[in-house]
Amino acid sequence: MARSNVPIVANRWLLRRVARPVLALLGVVACGVGGFVYIGGVSLVEAAFWLLDPSSIALYYQTASGPVDRVKTFAIVVRVALVGALLWTGETALTAAFGGQIQEELKRVKNQRERASVEDHVIICGYGMFGQTVAERAREQGREVVVIERDPTQYERVLDDGFLGVEGDAKHEGVLQDAGVDRASSLVAAIDDSNANIQIALLATQLAPHLTVVVRVGDETYESVARHAGADEVIIPEVAGGEQVLERW
Structure with a gap:
């Protein structure tokens, strides 16, 4: 696109x-x-x-x-x-x-300027509970984060939480480019939609072959498809959560 x-x-x-x-x-x-x-x-x-x-x-x-x-x-x-x-x-x-509109505009302009210069960052597609958790963990590790979110309300939350953001659909080439996919070190497809995450992984690996791609899927039936799409790691939240529970016993 x-x-x-x-x-x-x-x-x-x-x-x-x-x-x-x-x-x-x-x-x-x-x-x-x-x-x-x-x-x-x-x-x-x-x-x-x-x-x-x-x-x-x-x-x-x-x-x-x-x-x-x-x-x-x-x-x-x-x-x-x-x-x-x-x-x-x-x-x-x-x-x-x-x-408050001037302040909002200034916040958006600052976001655009900083996003344009960030490098070696993590791109997180989707700011639901899973995406928020990954973003917070990445920040705790001292890594720069750019979040892609198409829902306007959630996008405002991205900025309010102090992350750089791109408002749009991560399945579109222009949106990934705005997030600096060519300069990023990794991408996490964190949307609550396995098919969408696989499409994002496929496009991201075409745009930036060096990228480490993590894909969230709903169940094991999508795992092989995600890996064929270029995913380096496939996460099934329910399975990962269950394994953590067992580790604590």
């Missing part, structure tokens, strides 16, 4: 929300200037000045003839629209500043 050339930030809440009122404000200004030129028959410079200072309209028509009533009515409409657009823009800025 080809990676998009569109910057990730282009899809962010903050940019979209700020862009709408700004574009609306610019639209009001453009319509106002254009309207004054068309109705009043004046130059662009004069029309722009009228938009800034509507009182200059009356002064203009003291020495010139024209549809003064129509121009004044249009000026009132433009003025109201301009005030509304300005209020909308201001409300958006306040919401972003005091609603």
